[in-house]
Amino acid sequence: MTQTLHIVGGGMAGSEAAWQAAQAGIQVVIHEMRPKVKTFAHHTEKLGEMVCSNSFRSDDDEQNAVGLLHWEMRAADSLVMASADRNRLPAGGALAVDREGFSEHITQILRNHPNILISNEEITDLPSEGQWIFATGPLTSDALGAAIRAETGTDRLAFFDAIAPIVYADSIDMSVAWEQSRYDKGETEAERRAYLNCPMTRDQYEAFIDALLAAEKTEFHEGETATYFDGCLPIEVMAERGRETLRHGPMKPIGLTNAHDPETKPYAVVQLRRDNALGTLYNIVGFQTKMKYGAQTAVFKTIPGLENASFARLGGIHRNTFLNSPTLLDAQMRLRSRPNIRFAGQVTGVEGYVESAAMGLIAGRMAAAELQGLPLPTVPQDSAHGALIHHISGGAEAKTFQPMNVNFGLFRPLDGVRGGRRGRRDRYKAYTDRAKAAWQGWLGQQGLDGHAAE
Ligand SMILES: Cc1cc2nc3c(=O)[nH]c(=O)nc-3n(C[C@H](O)[C@H](O)[C@H](O)COP(=O)(O)OP(=O)(O)OC[C@H]3O[C@@H](n4cnc5c(N)ncnc54)[C@H](O)[C@@H]3O)c2cc1C
Numbered sequence: 001m002t003q004t005l006h007i008v009g010g011g012m013a014g015s016e017a018a019w020q021a022a023q024a025g026i027q028v029v030i031h032e033m034r035p036k037v038k039t040f041a042h043h044t045e046k047l048g049e050m051v052c053s054n055s056f057r058s059d060d061d062e063q064n065a066v067g068l069l070h071w072e073m074r075a076a077d078s079l080v081m082a083s084a085d086r087n088r089l090p091a092g093g094a095l096a097v098d099r100e101g102f103s104e105h106i107t108q109i110l111r112n113h114p115n116i117l118i119s120n121e122e123i124t125d126l127p128s129e130g131q132w133i134f135a136t137g138p139l140t141s142d143a144l145g146a147a148i149r150a151e152t153g154t155d156r157l158a159f160f161d162a163i164a165p166i167v168y169a170d171s172i173d174m175s176v177a178w179e180q181s182r183y184d185k186g187e188t189e190a191e192r193r194a195y196l197n198c199p200m201t202r203d204q205y206e207a208f209i210d211a212l213l214a215a216e217k218t219e220f221h222e223g224e225t226a227t228y229f230d231g232c233l234p235i236e237v238m239a240e241r242g243r244e245t246l247r248h249g250p251m252k253p254i255g256l257t258n259a260h261d262p263e264t265k266p267y268a269v270v271q272l273r274r275d276n277a278l279g280t281l282y283n284i285v286g287f288q289t290k291m292k293y294g295a296q297t298a299v300f301k302t303i304p305g306l307e308n309a310s311f312a313r314l315g316g317i318h319r320n321t322f323l324n325s326p327t328l329l330d331a332q333m334r335l336r337s338r339p340n341i342r343f344a345g346q347v348t349g350v351e352g353y354v355e356s357a358a359m360g361l362i363a364g365r366m367a368a369a370e371l372q373g374l375p376l377p378t379v380p381q382d383s384a385h386g387a388l389i390h391h392i393s394g395g396a397e398a399k400t401f402q403p404m405n406v407n408f409g410l411f412r413p414l415d416g417v418r419g420g421r422r423g424r425r426d427r428y429k430a431y432t433d434r435a436k437a438a439w440q441g442w443l444g445q446q447g448l449d450g451h452a453a454e
Pocket residue numbers: 008009010011012013014031032033034039041042049051052053054055121122123124135136137138139140141144221319344345346347351352353354356357
């Protein structure tokens with residue numbers, strides 16, 4: 001007889017993890033605190049509740065990374081995807097979902113599954129015995145958050161994200177930007193050239209401040225408190241404090257010489273820092289923001305060198321509990337200090353319904369395989385699931401780690417495929433073809449035929 005798998009949280013990740021493990025023959029208990037303990041964003045007692053928009057984003061599995069994730073999940077018999085497909089609403093190329101039908105279906109399937117028990121209780125500590133998956137999401141309860149912090153250290157579990165926009169490296173105009181760390185600091189040549197710098201004249205800086213002040217901003221959700229700590233003030237709040245504040249903060253021009261025009265001192269400089277080991281993504285340093293997405297794109301494209309920038313993700317600040325996964329989790333999504341505990345979903349530092357469910361799918365399979373003593377083959381890095389796992393368990397920069405959507409910047413570059421804007425369609429098709437082949441190979445190694453959830 002195998003042990004029971006305990007899953008804490010019946011949201012996107014926990015529901016998918018429970019389904020995957022139960023289908024593999026494992027006895028599962030889902031511990032879900034609602035309705036006894038509530039969050040400010042959930043309004044029902046259902047499992048798999050969509051807390052805000054009703055969209056799973058693009059369903060294009062050839063040209064879009066989240067569409068590819070849909071494809072991989074469907075092939076792996078995902079309950080979340082089957083429920084989304086069953087409750088699909090017309091929305092062009094996007095996968096929009098009837099939220100009530102969606103969560104009702106998930107609740108019924110899991111409630112009626114012979115291998116699953118649902119227990120409505122809050123879990124407030126990290127058990128030292130048994131096999132556990134914690135999928136408690138961005139609104140992990142306070143008591144559990146405190147227990148996780150006690151285990152990981154206070155600096156390894158954040159309660160807010162502070163996301164600076166992330167740009168695809170190949171969309172930055174290097175005839176304008178140049179590589180240099182401030183004061184050429186660093187032991188190695190790579191460290192001395194670690195940042196990309198975009199110079200601004202006085203006029204450009206003044207116009208940028210005007211645009212920041214005028215831009216439309218997002219309000220905090222009810223229940224979120226706008227307690228910025230000074231280390232992560234939104235740039236527009238810095239600009240409101242004084243027109244020169246940014247020039248003395250993240251946009252200070254000192255210690256930098258424009259390699260394209262060494263004689264002219266820039267009035268201000270926007271710096272970008274490498275965001276992943278692959279070097280395909282850069283974040284704009286200190287540019288966390290509450291500007292609306294449309295406004296961000298318009299304002300950031302006025303920065304010299306970023307006129308044609310493509311954004312892997314835009315900035316934001318939200319109530320969001322998440323681990324510093326690159327330092328805390330191993331490649332099996334286990335807590336290094338307590339390997340009987342896995343984490344899954346948004347709390348691992350992925351972002352979004354689909355990404356969270358995908359991490360639940362993998363965690364459920366990993367836990368089931370471990371309990372059955374059958375090692376799960378390594379999730380291929382070239383798949384969308386593998387790219388996300390690789391990112392959270394080591395590929396991302398641990399010091400600046402912030403939640404991430406799936407995007408092609410997380411994928412290993414392809415040899416022999418044209419770069420830049422022009423080659424984009426071919427490049428994305430090549431990424432998705434490579435991913436699908438890798439994913440099918442991985443499913444095949446597990447002897448799975450990929451039949452769909454009912
Ligand atoms: C306000 C808000 C708006 C969002 N809007 C969107 C959006 O529009 N689109 C999008 O893609 N993503 C959105 N997200 C992110 C979204 O929450 C996640 O993408 C997704 O729901 C995360 O899935 P999850 O399974 O990790 O967490 P959840 O779906 O939140 O599930 C976690 C579950 O754990 C339970 N739980 C928490 N602590 C405990 C405990 N101690 N014991 C037992 N149970 C516990 C919770 O009740 C919850 O049911 C939003 C997040 C927030 C907070």
